[in-house]
Amino acid sequence: MSALNRVKFFSIIFLFLGAHYPVLSSDLAETPGPRLHDNDHGSSRFHSHQHDEVNMPGLRGKDTTAQEVTDLRRIFVLHKGIDRKVINLADGIKTTTQAKDPQLRESVLSHVAMMVTRLAEGKNPEILIQSPTLDQLFKFHKEIRTELMPIDWGITVIQTSSNPKVVELLQKHAAEVSEMARRGMAAVHERMEKSR
Secondary structure, three states: OOHHHHHHHHHHHHHHHHHHHHHHHHHHHOOOHHHHHHHHHOOOHHHHOOOOOOOOHHHOOOOOOHHHHHHHHHHHHOHHHEEEEEEEEOOEEEEEEEEOOHHHHHHHHHHHHHHHHHHHHOOOOOOOOOOHHHHHHHHOHHHOEEEEEEEOOEEEEEEEOOOHHHHHHHHHHHHHHHHHHHHOHHHHHHHHHHHO
């Protein structure tokens, strides 16, 4: 993404998010993690594990910000409110992610903005639960073109490359993200187990 396009995108995103950022970090702090977990899983087998669902260390990386962790936590806890569609293109992917809940939508937009910036700069967050596919994409970050289009309830992202290997990685990673968005905290627990 060119510097000019990045500036335009962030101008739109931050105007949209504007006054809501103080809410993003405070509302989850007031909501106990285990209660949210119970609502999502009931009395599932995950209760036997000693996961820290308040601080969620699996969402932290080598240089992730508190905002990035808050966004990811909200996305995973409230995943049922996300509508995500992926179209595989000949040279990449087109993803559309929407959420009617304003706070969830803010977290989705914020997460997309942060990840697009990280990818453009080659700054892999190395989050504990991320897939090896994402690690590979960061190695090819200079070969990925990104277009962002804000829409009424979220954002459309088009990522393309002239390298067939990168196209394959983009499509594989998009499918992994969709699966994690679909499964929410269950996917987080599974990734945590695999990382041990």
